[in-house]
Every structure is written in C-alpha cells, then in structure tokens.
Amino acid sequence: MSMAEKTGFTRRGLLGVFAATAVVAAPTYSNAFGLLRGAGDIRRIRMYSGRTGESIDTIYWIEGKYIPEVLKELNHFMRDWRTDQAMSMDARTVDIMAASHRLLDVSEPFMLLSGYRSPKTNAMLRSKSRGVAKNSLHMKGQAADLRLKSRSVGQMARAAESCASGGVGRYSGSNFVHMDCGPVRHWGG
Template sequence: MNRRYFLGMALSAAAAPVAASPFFSRRSAERPRVLSFRHLHTDEWVDVTYRIGDTYQRSALLRLNQFFRDFRTGDVTTMDPQLFDILYDLKLRLGDPDARFDVISAYRSPATNARLRKASRGVAKNSLHLHGQAIDVRFPDLSTRRLRDAAVSLGRGGVGYYRRSDFVHLDTGAVRSWGA
C-alpha cells in the first residue's frame, strides 16, 4: 500500500463515526430556526426563534400571529407554521441565513379580501391568505425573480410571481406556480 492510500483510508475511518454519530445529527436537527421580518405597511419589525428541532415555540407563534394580522382591520388568525418552515428553508436556499423578509401582506380577513376582490381581479375568492396559509414577501436586496426561482425549486406550496408589484406570493397549498 502506498502512503497516500493508507492515510486516506485512516482519515476516512476516523471521520466516519463522527458523521454517523446520533449526537451530531441530533444537534443540527435541534438548531433554532430564526426568522426576521419587517412589515412594510405597519413598519413593525420582528426577529423570532419560532422552532427548535421538531418543536414549534408557542410564544413565538403567538407573536407571529399578531405580527401577520390583517393590517387593515387588526384581525388576527392562527398562521400555518408550515409557512414559516417554507420561509426558513427559502432563506437557506438563497444562502443568507440572516436574511430579513419584507412583508407586503399575510392574513386577510374576509372583509378585507372581499374589498380587495372588488378592486382587483387578481384576488382569489377563497384566498389562502384568509386561512393564514399565505404571505406576500420580498427581500430588500434581492430580485423577486431570484426569490421566485428559489421558492419554486423548493417544490412546496404555491409560488406566485408579481413582477410589476415587486413581490412573491408563498403559500402552503398545493404545489403550483404562476406569473411570468
């Protein structure tokens, strides 16, 4: 055996138990999931650890429910925590774990949704915004096209691209996409 082969085998053998160790996989799975948002209509900011491991943090979810209220009426709903998982995975996909999302819209009360439907034909009658399952966002220093592409690549939920309005719609519904 040559020395390089022997050294490579020895290093591989030494590293294998570390990579397979349940301690290391458990530690990465228990890493806190942090999200940061700025609401463009209320100018409120929030940074929150919403999940640790497989456990959603109740107090954080309550804060997020309040933050994502219908800013027109003040009505609050329970947001789908899977939406936060999509947002978290999206910021990691984009390679920016400290990224802050700018929020255009999240929960919409039935009254707000009806009013918006009268003003625009692009608002769905049974929008997932009504059920706390949708959010419209952008990143301050990233094109919405790149944000849309990254969201589509996740293969989870709906992704709408609104180039003229400069935002991306994300939801926890069926996998689909729209917008040029």
C-alpha cells in the same frame, strides 16, 4: 421601550438562540419538515412590516418542536393590518418562508406585504385587482406576500419553488412573491 423594539429580538427568541447553542452539532431529522432537513436544529424567521413599522427576528423552532409562544407572536405580526385581526398562521407557511430566506443567503429581513387577510380585506382587494383569489389562502392563514430589496422576484420565487412544498406566485409588476402551504403549483411572471 421594550427589548424587542430596541433590538428587533424578542426575549423568547433570544432565549431560543442561547438554547440552540447548547445543542449537539448533529441535526435531528426525525421530526424535521422535509424542506429543512439538514438545516440544523433551529429555524429562524426575519421580517418587517412597512405598514405597521414592526419587525420580528426570532427562532420559532428548536430541536424538532415549534415554540408556541413565538408562533403566537408571529400570528400577531402577520395579522391583517387593515382590520387588526389575527389568525393562527399555518406553521408550514412560515417553514417555507424561512427555508426560502435561508436558500437566498441574505441577512436582509423579508418585507411582509400581506399575511393573514380577513374576508372583508380580501373582498376589498379582489374588487380592485384580478390577481386576488376569491378563496385566497391568506384568509386561512396559509399564505404570505413577501419582498426583498436585495433579490429579484425571480430569485425569490426560484428559492420558494425549490422547497416543493406549496404555491409560489411571481408578481414582477408589483415586486413581490406569494408563498403558501397549499398544493404545489406556481404562476406569474
């Protein structure tokens, strides 16, 4: 069993934590994504997938730079579980998710319902639901559908909306929030 399977931390993420502790306390703002300014010198994302049984708890950004190896791990984690296809996820979406999680002040990881969606998967879901967009940003690696047990759809959506950095959809009937890095907009109830 690998370290990531035993602890939920990747080796690279753990090294990132150690590196982050050596950083000077004052945050660097010059390269920081607007919604995370003042958040410090690291960005962390915590998620699990009920579909694959996988989890990830990792630092993906340190000192104004994304960690390419960790982004590759996130691409795999956020793959279309139905087809096992992965795509390069837009890091701006991960930033929105991380900032929202931080604003919610929870230790519970997000449950990832959907990250990347292949066109085949999107067409199948669209045939079963009116709530699936024909040109969904999921197919571009720019969206995620997330859930938290400890927070309501409304609380999660308000946190994401406060980032003012993309689309936020409330799906109260299905108990999840859609977050994307497309145009700023919101919908649902």
